[in-house]
Amino acid sequence: MSKLVFAKPSKIKKVRKLLPSLAVVAIYLALPIMGLSGFWIDVLTRVNIFLLITLSLDLYSGTTLYLNLGVPFTVGASAYAIALLNRYLGIPVEYAILPSAAISAVLSFAIFIPSLRVRGAYFSILSLLLPIILAGLVTSQPFSLYLGGEGGISYPPLFFSYARTLPARERLFFLSASYFYISAAVAIVAYVICYKVAYSDFGFMMRSIGQDELLAEASGIDTFRVKLVGFTASSFLSAVAGALYAAMRPPVTADVFIPANTLVPSLTAVILGGMGTVVGPAIANHLTLITYEVLWGVLGRWRIILYMCLLIVLVLLRPQGFVFYLYLRLKRAVSTKISRLFEGA
């Protein structure tokens, strides 16, 4: 059993304790202006969007320990919702993002209700089956006629109508920079909300379900309601991720339903970072995914195998995740140094 974070971190009395984190965020946000190449801006955008999935997974599965392997379903449903709203109703992607996320969250909610009632592995089982079945549906007759089949559905991406009016050499930079800032803004907001929720009474109720569900139920917690609310909130996050990604990177294909694409990176981050800690998975998300891109040049396809081996070893050796512990130590060291600086001044 993983050693979940138990205590609410003491209320931050001084803003300066937050300073190191804010500085890191500021540098991160300044990267595109400082002349980072277009390729890496795009990578960071994708990593930002993955942060939403990671947070979603951590918020629900990390606390309740009900492993939601159906994340690709939620991500894919909202991606397809964007594409379909555009194709059949002519709604531009800019306006379709939130409705699509909502549609997908409601769909996930409706489909998972029966399995949330049952304790144990059934939830994970159903969640595992869903995305694969949907991927099969999308690419087979007669659905492929309406859902684009193997080739997927294409449409003009986010802000494209505006970018077209720009001079050609500014166009690409405008698109990748604006995507980066949108994804970063959404990711930061999502992070703050997730952190607040995970360490609220509601968050602790979800943790209690993960640690002893029968006890939680018998000692007064309406476990079904807690799971339902937590699951829907977490689904909405993944749905936003799917909608954002689809809006920025058409076409939408059945690839979004494949766990290797949309689940495994975030799952690795959650395990590596420490389930339910929010901070750990968020850091691990950026670390693992950026390294993953770097490794492409060195290892090529073997990087997946390396990551999977790493995942197995980590799950078996340190289920509590070590990024969070590194973070805590680093934070303590840095904040004592900064407080000394301030006191000296």
Added chain:
Amino acid sequence: MGKLLICDNVTKRFGGLVAVNRVSVEVSRGELLGLIGPNGSGKTTLVNLISGVLAPDEGRVLFEGRDITKLKPHERVALGISRIFQGMRVYPYLPVYYNVELSARSVFKDAKLARSKTIWALTTTKLLAETLELPANLTPYKIKMVELARALVTNPKLVLLDEPFAGLSPEEVSEVIEIVRKLNGNGLTFIIVEHKLRYLMKIVGRVVVLNEGRKIFDGAPSEAVNNEEVSRVYFGVV
């Protein structure tokens, strides 16, 4: 309806095994009832039926005259039925404070009230010094106290204790008994399932004896010891 709790002919089957067979028990307000019987006699199953962890196949459970047979465990907690599980059952990775507060928070919608209730429960069980400890760092006695605090924090009218003395030293048992007696003196009703009869018989006002899912005795502890069937199935075996 003067009775606090009425189990009306409740039956629970597991496959072919009848764990509880048409058992009727009535509990009055302020009573301290002992529930005893040999292993596998259906004591814990009956407690599960009262607390709502299991639903009976037949029969009804009434609480304060209201039929609660179909209610879920958490709804019963809100009505005033708390329980302690067999063994040490706490959230292993939550500190004592959250172990107790989460239950309060789910019954009382007002966060301030929940917090003050939690502090009261922790004071009653003398846990104030350990509020931030993890259960792993506590003695079995303190863990029992955490469980008791969690049971008390929801303002119960009836508390079900499943083997509360197991794993405790005689001194610790008498401390638990003292707390139970004090709460009982304030009007709280208890049903205690216990193996350690010499402690139990001293404190309860009435015992119900189960054997193979049936109720075979219901009356004063002193009579139970003299009852032939009880001695045969229970004291004879143990």
Added chain:
Amino acid sequence: MEEFKYILIFGLLHSLTYLVFSLGFSLIFGVARLPNLSYGALYVFAGYATYIFLTQLGLDFSLAVIASTLLTATTSFAVGEFTIKPAMKFPVSVFITTMAVAYIFEEFFRIQMGLRPVTLPLYSGTTTVMGVPVSNHWLLVGLVSLLMVLALLLFLFKTSIGRAVRAVAESWEESMRLGINPLKVLRVTFLLSGVYAALTGILLTPLKALTPGSGWTPLFTAFAVVVMGGIGNVLGTVIASLIYGFTEQLVTYMLGGGIARVVPLVLIVLVLVFRPHGLFGRGE
């Protein structure tokens, strides 16, 4: 009438293959109470192993079958020993580790063998059964599947190890009280389920092309069947695979293959709604 016979025969044949595959899956699922998500990868592993033995090493077909079955069983044992057993204390981790194993195999074959579908020799020719032409390979598959099901039933109900397997599946604690070592039983199921995955992989690959990712569909079928029949319930698994096979054939015939893919989803959701512990499960 012709279609009816067709559905009858192919429904039965499909059900048999699902049954064999699901039984191998439910061995571990029943004993460990946790699914081995790399089971589908073992199916693919056996297919590729046979292919390599045949084409690269030039082994005789029967020899290749035996060698790859043994190899798959050993792999299954290793996977169980290193990724299921150590992770069992914390159920969520078994999902993660076995899924990771599945992806390791999938990526490995993608790198080594490419995405081009691979196939194994087919037992050629057709026989007319009840007026319906059925390929001989399908008949072979049906026959071997039937034998494997009977062998497993004999093993489970007539041998002492088999009885131990059932006892552990029934209750971990009770079996320990009876002097059975559940971990040893678990090892037996690792090996056996490897054999079942291997044989189905070798038998079905000639009928369905083999790609690195083609282990998922059989895995999900097994999942659906086992969950529907009740985890660890042999009779339930038999009936569930019959329901599954016939429904699938019927829906394919009436509404087309695309919609037939939804069948497992709908069945599972229905089962979860009305019988949370499977059609024949007994609950907690």
